[in-house]
Amino acid sequence: MKILVPVKRVIDYNVKPRIKSDQSGVDLANVKMSMNPFDEIAVEEAVRLKEAGTAEEVVVVSIGEQKAQETLRTGLAMGADRGILVVTEDMPEPLGIAKILAKITEEESPDLVILGKQAIDDDSNQVGQMLAALLGWSQGTFASKLEQDGDKLKVTREIDGGLETLALSTPAIVTTDLRLNEPRYASLPNIMKAKKKPIDEKTAADFGVDISPRLETLKVTEPPKREAGEIVPDVDTLVAKLKEMGVAA
Amino acid sequence: MSTLVIADHDNSELGSATLVAVTAAQKLGGDVTVLVAGEGSQAVADAAAKVEGVAKVLHADDAAYGHGVAENLAPLIEGLAGDYENIVAPATSMGKNVMPRVAAKLDIQQISDIIAINDDGSFDRPTYAGNAIATVKTSDAKKVITVRGTAFDKANAEGGSASVEAVSGPGDSGKTEFVSAEIAESERPELTSASVIVSGGRALQSGENFEKYIEPLADKLGAAIGASRAAVDAGYVPNDYQVGQTGKIVAPEVYIAIGISGAIQHLAGMKDSKTIIAINKDEDAPIFQVADYGLVADLYEAVPELTSKL
Numbered sequence: 001m002k003i004l005v006p007v008k009r010v011i012d013y014n015v016k017p018r019i020k021s022d023q024s025g026v027d028l029a030n031v032k033m034s035m036n037p038f039d040e041i042a043v044e045e046a047v048r049l050k051e052a053g054t055a056e057e058v059v060v061v062s063i064g065e066q067k068a069q070e071t072l073r074t075g076l077a078m079g080a081d082r083g084i085l086v087v088t089e090d091m092p093e094p095l096g097i098a099k100i101l102a103k104i105t106e107e108e109s110p111d112l113v114i115l116g117k118q119a120i121d122d123d124s125n126q127v128g129q130m131l132a133a134l135l136g137w138s139q140g141t142f143a144s145k146l147e148q149d150g151d152k153l154k155v156t157r158e159i160d161g162g163l164e165t166l167a168l169s170t171p172a173i174v175t176t177d178l179r180l181n182e183p184r185y186a187s188l189p190n191i192m193k194a195k196k197k198p199i200d201e202k203t204a205a206d207f208g209v210d211i212s213p214r215l216e217t218l219k220v221t222e223p224p225k226r227e228a229g230e231i232v233p234d235v236d237t238l239v240a241k242l243k244e245m246g247v248a249a
Numbered sequence: 250m251s252t253l254v255i256a257d258h259d260n261s262e263l264g265s266a267t268l269v270a271v272t273a274a275q276k277l278g279g280d281v282t283v284l285v286a287g288e289g290s291q292a293v294a295d296a297a298a299k300v301e302g303v304a305k306v307l308h309a310d311d312a313a314y315g316h317g318v319a320e321n322l323a324p325l326i327e328g329l330a331g332d333y334e335n336i337v338a339p340a341t342s343m344g345k346n347v348m349p350r351v352a353a354k355l356d357i358q359q360i361s362d363i364i365a366i367n368d369d370g371s372f373d374r375p376t377y378a379g380n381a382i383a384t385v386k387t388s389d390a391k392k393v394i395t396v397r398g399t400a401f402d403k404a405n406a407e408g409g410s411a412s413v414e415a416v417s418g419p420g421d422s423g424k425t426e427f428v429s430a431e432i433a434e435s436e437r438p439e440l441t442s443a444s445v446i447v448s449g450g451r452a453l454q455s456g457e458n459f460e461k462y463i464e465p466l467a468d469k470l471g472a473a474i475g476a477s478r479a480a481v482d483a484g485y486v487p488n489d490y491q492v493g494q495t496g497k498i499v500a501p502e503v504y505i506a507i508g509i510s511g512a513i514q515h516l517a518g519m520k521d522s523k524t525i526i527a528i529n530k531d532e533d534a535p536i537f538q539v540a541d542y543g544l545v546a547d548l549y550e551a552v553p554e555l556t557s558k559l
């Protein structure tokens with residue numbers, strides 16, 4: 001089995017985003033950037049399948065600015081075999097990303113593409129499902145468990161009411177949820193080794209797909225601020241407050 | 250202008266998130282049609298027909314649609330899409346799973362998780378865990394939209410008298426087979442529509458402590474139970490209890506956070522609650538920055554006392 005893992009370079013999840021004063025977006029200058037956490041989970045799953053002998057090759061791909069190379073190196077240090085960097089001037093929207101990934105998928109013919117369920121910057125939760133649609137493949141989104149079952153992939157999904165299990169025909173798309181695994185930290189020797197692994201560099205234009213944006217962002221603003229309230233001295237005061245609000249008799 | 254709303258349901262009841270999507274659809278203007286795709290789902294179609302503001306219900310009843318498998322549902326929706334300018338679904342796990350598949354096939358950039366529809370035709374949607382609200386306008390001729398469940402009022406479930414029309418689609422794609430589901434049955438109110446929520450975090454330390462400390466308080470208040478990611482990851486409670494950026498978005502009248510630090514990912518899911526109460530032994534916990542009432546205390550003492558005094 002060959003596995004493709006798309007990974008996005010995003011603001012580190014520990015950083016509180018700052019809005020630019022001209023409301024044009026979030027200020028990413030001098031901000032710590034990392035691999036999207038769900039994509040780390042995707043890389044981890046792919047590497048585990050390789051370590052189990054189920055997969056032979058794991059290819060990581062990132063679309064974005066030149067610096068997305070660092071994100072690919074993180075994936076390579078975790079155990080992926082090679083990387084593909086698609087350099088673009090502006091970050092395409094999920095549909096554009098899915099179109100580029102569809103082209104790469106056609107070229108690489110993986111049996112499985114594992115993506116994150118959601119990028120923690122745009123919070124779109126779209127690319128995996130869109131890629132599945134463009135390729136006409138099965139999809140197992142929000143996966144908390146992934147097993148091979150004969151020629152099928154059994155995926156347990158986190159859904160609103162609990163869990164659901166699907167059997168996907170392959171090739172297939174899987175998107176990761178938080179409980180799928182706990183990603184490893186790359187060891188220093190593996191970080192060194194990753195520097196020698198190949199990264200194939202392309203530009204978005206190489207794929208000949210229309211990735212022009214459909215959405216115009218009119219402004220980006222801060223949500224209404226919640227003021228901190230009061231610290232109550234004891235449980236009795238809390239009980240009184242709950243009674244005032246009418247939620248307790 | 251006309252809008253197709255994709256209903257979220259379990260083949261017997263119309264989910265309340267669908268009522269929220271109907272309200273958003275009405276705000277878009279024009280007629281609202283609801284698609285109920287399911288198996289043995291007549292009761293849902295009948296319920297959808299009674300929703301105020303719904304002009305028509307399309308009912309696709311087929312084993313292929315019984316479990317909401319996206320590979321089967323998306324072609325059905327694509328086939329119907331021609332007649333509508335907007336295709337709208339609640340941002341539930343169903344909507345999130347199916348709608349991007351529809352959008353990509355129609356070559357449309359979906360607008361996820363909207364919280365407002367503005368007069369100039371633009372939409373507000375939260376990004377960066379709700380820390381940045383983006384106002385976006387689309388140049389696509391048709392719109393594919395998912396709607397955040399806490400952002401609009403629920404449409405009235407009674408008062409409508411829409412016609413119900415049977416429709417059919419391509420049926421089973423043969424790609425994906427539903428195997429099983431583990432859906433917890435609970436007497437408690439549903440997390441996303443509860444008016445009071447009691448949530449526990451890592452500080453609870455075990456599932457037994459959730460039963461011992463959180464449940465009795467929730468019982469007293471008729472509340473739903475939620476949790477932080479840390480509590481879910483540690484297996485204290487099931488995954489569908491997770492509140493946050495990547496879990497459920499809630500906005501109850503009262504949200505009580507117990508032993509939860511208040512990471513931005515957690516706040517993203519609950520900071521639109523009307524009143525927030527936090528119990529935490531660390532006075533510097535970030536949860537106190539959004540709490541209306543904070544109690545700095547050890548939960549193992551404060552929660553039993555609170556429960557007994559209610």
Ligand SMILES: Cc1cc2nc3c(=O)[nH]c(=O)nc-3n(C[C@H](O)[C@H](O)[C@H](O)COP(=O)(O)OP(=O)(O)OC[C@H]3O[C@@H](n4cnc5c(N)ncnc54)[C@H](O)[C@@H]3O)c2cc1C
Nearest residue numbers: 450451452477478479493494495496508510515530531548
């Ligand atoms: C991609 C990504 C997505 C995420 N999505 C979510 C999400 O959707 N929802 C979510 O919740 N998190 C999410 N997180 C995780 C988030 O960053 C935090 O790690 C998590 O919310 C912490 O949970 P907690 O507050 O229960 O635990 P902690 O941060 O460990 O806090 C425990 C708190 O309990 C207090 N405490 C300890 N003992 C007691 C006691 N005896 N009495 C009273 N108080 C006590 C401590 O003072 C502390 O404040 C996500 C993280 C990532 C990377």
Ligand SMILES: Nc1ncnc2c1ncn2[C@@H]1O[C@H](COP(=O)(O)O)[C@@H](O)[C@H]1O
Nearest residue numbers: 006007063115116118119124125126127
């Ligand atoms: N620029 C990108 N490069 C590579 N993969 C991406 C990119 N954007 C999104 N993805 C993948 O798509 C997933 C979902 O992203 P989104 O639909 O934007 O929330 C991410 O977790 C990644 O796996």
